[in-house]
Amino acid sequence: MTGGRPGWFVTIDGPSGVGKSTTVQTLHDHLAARGRPARRTLEPTGSDLGQFTRSHANQIHGLALACLVAANRYEHIDTEIEPALQAGQLIISDRYLPSTLVLQQLDGVPLDFLLTLNRHVLLPDLAVILTADPSLIAQRIATRGITHRWHLDPTGPSREVDLYADAASHLLAMGVEVLLLDTSNATPSDVARRIADAIPALPLASNASPTRPTPPGNMSGQPAQPVIDTHVILRDGDKILFSQRGGPYGHGRWHMPSGKLDHGEPLTDGAARELLEETGITVDPAHLRLVHVVHHRQNTQVERIGFFFEATTWEGIPVNKEPDKCLALEWFTVHDLPNDIIEYPQAGLLGYLNDTGTLAEHNWK
Numbered sequence: 001m002t003g004g005r006p007g008w009f010v011t012i013d014g015p016s017g018v019g020k021s022t023t024v025q026t027l028h029d030h031l032a033a034r035g036r037p038a039r040r041t042l043e044p045t046g047s048d049l050g051q052f053t054r055s056h057a058n059q060i061h062g063l064a065l066a067c068l069v070a071a072n073r074y075e076h077i078d079t080e081i082e083p084a085l086q087a088g089q090l091i092i093s094d095r096y097l098p099s100t101l102v103l104q105q106l107d108g109v110p111l112d113f114l115l116t117l118n119r120h121v122l123l124p125d126l127a128v129i130l131t132a133d134p135s136l137i138a139q140r141i142a143t144r145g146i147t148h149r150w151h152l153d154p155t156g157p158s159r160e161v162d163l164y165a166d167a168a169s170h171l172l173a174m175g176v177e178v179l180l181l182d183t184s185n186a187t188p189s190d191v192a193r194r195i196a197d198a199i200p201a202l203p204l205a206s207n208a209s210p211t212r213p214t215p216p217g218n219m220s221g222q223p224a225q226p227v228i229d230t231h232v233i234l235r236d237g238d239k240i241l242f243s244q245r246g247g248p249y250g251h252g253r254w255h256m257p258s259g260k261l262d263h264g265e266p267l268t269d270g271a272a273r274e275l276l277e278e279t280g281i282t283v284d285p286a287h288l289r290l291v292h293v294v295h296h297r298q299n300t301q302v303e304r305i306g307f308f309f310e311a312t313t314w315e316g317i318p319v320n321k322e323p324d325k326c327l328a329l330e331w332f333t334v335h336d337l338p339n340d341i342i343e344y345p346q347a348g349l350l351g352y353l354n355d356t357g358t359l360a361e362h363n364w365k
C-alpha cells in the first residue's frame, strides 16, 4: 500500500514512437505471467472528451490543447485512476503528466502554466520515462508509421529526448519515484522486466483477501519515511527574508531559505548550510533557535517534517546564489508578508509569528 491508498499507479511516458504502447502491452502480459494482474489505461482516454482530444490533437494547438488534455486527465483521475487505486488495483497508464510537460512545451506553452494547470493531478507511485537514441526513435517511427503531427518533425526525437529528461527532474523534485530507461539496446521484454522489478510486491486487490484488515485513517501500517527539511527565518528587525521559487514546485511563489537535511548532518548544521548555499549569509548553527515544526503531507506518497529556525544574529548581505532555482530574494516586514507563500512553509511561519505552539500538522485532513 502506498501513502494511504491500497493500489499502485505506474505511468509510462517517453518520446513519440519510442515504444510506450508496446511496453505497456508487454508489461501487462509480463505481470500477468508473474501472477500480478494490472489494469491498463491511456491518455487521452476513451471517454467522449478523451476521444475528442485525441481526434483533434493535430488541429488544436498550444494552450487550447494543453487545457483539453488537462481536463481529460482530471476526468481520468476521477472516473478511473482513483477508483482503481481505492480498489487496490495496479494501474498502468500509457502517457500521463510527463507527456504534457514535453508535448505542450514543444507546442509553445510555458512550463509554469503547465505545472499550474496540472497542480492537482494525482502523482504516480512510479513514473517510467522511456528514452532511446534519437536516430533509433526515428527508425521506430518510420517502421511503425506516422500517426500524428508529433512524428513529422525530424528534430522531434532529439528535442523530446531532452525535454523528457527535464520532465524526469521535475517529477523527482515533486517527490515522485522516476525510472528513466534507455531502450536503445533493450527488447520490449527486457524493458517490461525492468519495470516489473521496480513495482513492489504488494498485495493487490485481485489477489488480496477481501477481509484484509484496513489500517485506520491514512495509515499504511508501514514505517513513515519523511523527508526532513530545514527552514530559516532570517530576521532583520521586523523584516524576514523570503525567496521566490524558480523551480517546478511552487514556481513564482515565496518561502524562506530551506532545503533537505543531508544524511549524517545535525539539523542546525543543515539549516546553516542551506542558508549559506542559497543566500551567502553565514549563521553560527548555535545561533539558530528552533521555533516551529511542521509535519506536512505533500501528497499520498510523500510526507515531510520541516524544522523552522529563527536567526537573529548572522553575517553577510543576501545574494541570490542559486538563480536557476530562485527568482528573487526579498525582505518583507511581518506586517506585510508576500501574498503567495507556499502553504507548507506558511504553516511554519504562521505558527512562529502567531505563537500557536510548536507543532503544526499540515494537509492531513
Ligand SMILES: Nc1ncnc2c1ncn2[C@@H]1O[C@H](COP(=O)(O)OP(=O)(O)OP(=O)(O)O)[C@@H](O)[C@H]1O
Pocket: 014, 015, 016, 017, 018, 019, 020, 021, 022, 023, 140, 141, 143, 144, 147, 183, 186, 187, 188, 191
Ligand atoms: N524496445 C524496443 N526495441 C525496438 N523496437 C521497439 C521497442 N519498443 C517498441 N518498438 C517498436 O517501435 C515502434 C513504436 O512503438 P510504439 O507504437 O509502442 O511507440 P509509442 O511510444 O507508443 O508511439 P506513439 O508515441 O506514437 O504513441 C513499434 O514498431 C514497436 O514495435
Ligand SMILES: Cc1cn([C@H]2C[C@H](O)[C@@H](COP(=O)(O)O)O2)c(=O)[nH]c1=O
Pocket: 016, 043, 044, 053, 054, 057, 058, 065, 069, 095, 096, 097, 098, 099, 100, 101, 103, 104, 147, 148, 149, 150
Ligand atoms: C497525454 C497527452 C497526449 N497528447 C496528444 C499527443 C497525441 O496527439 C495524442 C496521443 O497519441 P499516442 O497514440 O499516445 O501517441 O495525444 C498531448 O498532446 N499531451 C498529452 O499530455
